[in-house]
Amino acid sequence: MSTPAILAVAGDHADSPIELLDIDLPDPLGHEVLVRINVTALCHSQLHHLASVRKRRLVLGHEATGTIDLVGPDVTSVSVGDTVLVTWVPKDAEQADRAGRPASVKLDDGTMAVSPNVYTWGSHIVADEMYILPLPDDIDLEAASLLGCAVITGAGAVVNTADVGPGESVVIIGVGGVGLCALAAAVNVGASPVIAVDLDDDKLEMARSFGATHTVNSSKVEDPIAEIRSLTPGEGLDFARQPVAGADYVFDCIGKPATVAQALQMARAGRYTIRKGGMAIVVGVPTAALQLPPGPLLTGERTLIGSIAGSSSPARDLPEFIDWWKAGTFDIGRLITTRYPLERVNEAVADLKAGRIEGRALLDVPDRNATS
Numbered sequence: 361m362s363t364p365a366i367l368a369v370a371g372d373h374a375d376s377p378i379e380l381l382d383i384d385l386p387d388p389l390g391h392e393v394l395v396r397i398n399v400t401a402l403c404h405s406q407l408h409h410l411a412s413v414r415k416r417r418l419v420l421g422h423e424a425t426g427t428i429d430l431v432g433p434d435v436t437s438v439s440v441g442d443t444v445l446v447t448w449v450p451k452d453a454e455q456a457d458r459a460g461r462p463a464s465v466k467l468d469d470g471t472m473a474v475s476p477n478v479y480t481w482g483s484h485i486v487a488d489e490m491y492i493l494p495l496p497d498d499i500d501l502e503a504a505s506l507l508g509c510a511v512i513t514g515a516g517a518v519v520n521t522a523d524v525g526p527g528e529s530v531v532i533i534g535v536g537g538v539g540l541c542a543l544a545a546a547v548n549v550g551a552s553p554v555i556a557v558d559l560d561d562d563k564l565e566m567a568r569s570f571g572a573t574h575t576v577n578s579s580k581v582e583d584p585i586a587e588i589r590s591l592t593p594g595e596g597l598d599f600a601r602q603p604v605a606g607a608d609y610v611f612d613c614i615g616k617p618a619t620v621a622q623a624l625q626m627a628r629a630g631r632y633t634i635r636k637g638g639m640a641i642v643v644g645v646p647t648a649a650l651q652l653p654p655g656p657l658l659t660g661e662r663t664l665i666g667s668i669a670g671s672s673s674p675a676r677d678l679p680e681f682i683d684w685w686k687a688g689t690f691d692i693g694r695l696i697t698t699r700y701p702l703e704r705v706n707e708a709v710a711d712l713k714a715g716r717i718e719g720r721a722l723l724d725v726p727d728r729n730a731t732s
């Protein structure tokens with residue numbers, strides 16, 4: 361048996377265009393399930409995948425909602441008919457030991473297209489149940505698709521990687537989809553002030569509506585680091601006999617060498633023997649070697665740490681984020697600012713690359729792919 365599906369497949373060299381291909385997906389084996397995709401989203405990670413040097417074609421996308429059509433014989437955590445989230449992060453430690461194997465799809469010409477874990481840009485996916493979480497019945501399935509990457513990455517970085525507490529100061533550099541999720545989480549845990557930094561005034565306006573207490577357009581101020589220091593005065597003098605200033609936590613949701621270096625310097629200096637410095641958290645995917653000023657790291661006793669998928673365990677963390685959503689303090693639906701039919705996926709990717717997508721964009725799967 362097999363299921364006719366349509367999948368977005370990118371070519372076998374960097375920046376080749378995406379085609380929609382008809383593919384027969386095999387029935388799920390072992391811990392695999394077959395999910396009929398409802399809606400899926402675009403993320404900067406896919407831009408990195410598309411730009412990668414590779415030998416094989418790619419299947420893409422890693423956050424979606426859908427319905428389970430078939431389950432393999434060893435599946436225990438979900439059932440046929442369940443409404444589910446597809447994510448790329450193993451949902452709990454118990455199942456994570458099956459992670460690390462790439463997903464692959466056999467194309468009509470006999471070659472394989474691959475993904476590191478899941479592929480949600482299409483009508484269906486066969487995936488290990490470790491990437492599939494049941495969703496509550498009363499949830500908006502379009503907004504819920506963002507739980508699979510944007511939310512766990514941004515909110516998880518605040519709650520898990522940094523463990524921000526009430527009254528602590530937070531800076532978010534880059535307030536696209538992931539940055540807004542980090543910002544919303546900082547607001548929900550009671551951080552203050554919560555400062556958004558970006559180059560785009562529209563994105564900063566959006567950040568204010570998500571609870572940012574201050575915004576800094578780093579293209580319009582002379583020295584963004586000085587700007588943050590003036591908004592976050594501290595107590596006493598640092599190792600270099602300068603007044604302590606800077607945020608307790610700075611989340612860099614861009615990942616460029618320049619923004620990582622800025623994040624480190626926007627974090628508060630420590631006070632030698634009295635208090636350690638602030639923390640800079642790299643959330644955006646770095647694509648080049650980092651260059652850091654040595655003083656702030658050593659004498660400021662700042663911490664520089666990476667956060668992949670918000671150090672999240674989705675089964676543990678998503679209920680809290682969904683509670684915020686239901687309480688009205690984390691409006692995930694407002695993160696969706698653009699949508700495209702799957703047929704226009706190349707246009708969607710070009711818009712994301714050009715920075716034309718303010719929050720998060722969705723891809724709608726065409727009706728003709730519903731299971732008959």
Ligand SMILES: [Zn+2]
Nearest residue numbers: 403405509510
């Ligand atoms: Zn992602």
